[in-house]
Amino acid sequence: MTNTARRPAQSPVRLMAAFAAPVLLGGALLMGAAAPALAQTSADTAFKATTFNLSAFGETRVAPDMATITLGVQTEGATAGEALKANGTRMNLAMAALKKAGIAERDIQTSNLNLNAQYAYEQNQPPKLTGYQASNQVTITVRDLAKLGATVDAAVGAGANTVNGISFGLTNPQAAEDAARLEAVKALQAKAELYGRATGYKAVRLVNLSEGGGYTPPSPPMPVFAMAKREMADSTSISAGELKVRVDVSAVYEAAR
The missing domain is CATH 3.30.70.2970 (Protein of unknown function (DUF541), domain 2)
Structure with a gap:
């Protein structure tokens, strides 16, 4: 005689939980698959943005000290x-x-x-x-x-x-460099406005700004004279002139109509 055990009936709550698990798992899988798509959408949006990539420079002249x-x-x-x-x-x-x-x-x-x-x-x-x-x-x-x-x-x-x-x-070139920086930014903004008028777009946001250049003493030294063998009747005349301090800048502007 075969003894057959009778399986207890599952409660409705347990049946619902068992049924819901694959749905949640499927939802998790769907969310994981959507992440690259969302990242791609953001990348596409950034790529489609209109930008101005510009560069300019500023110069100032100052007497050496x-x-x-x-x-x-x-x-x-x-x-x-x-x-x-x-x-x-x-x-x-x-x-x-x-x-x-x-x-x-x-x-x-x-x-x-x-x-x-x-x-x-x-x-x-x-x-x-x-x-x-x-x-x-x-x-x-x-x-x-x-x-x-x-x-x-x-x-x-x-x-x-x-x-x-x-x-x-220059003993302290900071002031001359700052003056050149201001001139460089003015030139950069003027260029952005010019391109805006030419293209129908307007620079609405500064995205990135970088700097190059700056004060550099002349090198190698300028020749004066060698093997000096002369009578010093008058003091040697040496003209210092002016130094040119230049700063280069580049920027990325977001543009819109």
Whole structure:
């Protein structure tokens, strides 16, 4: 005789819950599938937006308030020791003259020191050592441009015989850069308005703004003169002129009719 167990009937509540589970699962699946579609819709909307991608620059000119100049001493001797000793003596005199002219210790920096053997060359003969050449250069910063010419004269008069270059700069370029930034933004806005009139669109929102450029001291230094060997009858005349400070900007504007 077969014993058949009778299964209890499920309550309506349980039947509804069992029936609802696949629906919820299906809903979850449908939501997961819709996420990429929503992202794609947002991307399409951004892509279809009309934008102006523009760039402009601003410039300001300002008189420099400082200068850097490289000068030095070049000497020769039969031996390396003689060349270096003569160089050191003349450089010490030149340094003393610079300090007497008002150049602070912090504004004097050794920038080059060399000792080279000198040779004579004859055809079909090995090079012949003739002596040694020593050179020592310092880069100085002059913060009072009215004294620049007199400072150079003082150094040369004391023994410096090489002046390689000069460059002018700004002690604090912040104000000049900010003025250039304002000019750059004005030019950028004017360009956006011009394109708006030309296309029938109007820039309604600034989306992105980036900056490039800024103050950069002249490099390499402008040549002045080398191997200075002359009488200083008058103070050397040096014109500082003006520096050009430029700032470049680029922006993205959202545009609409």
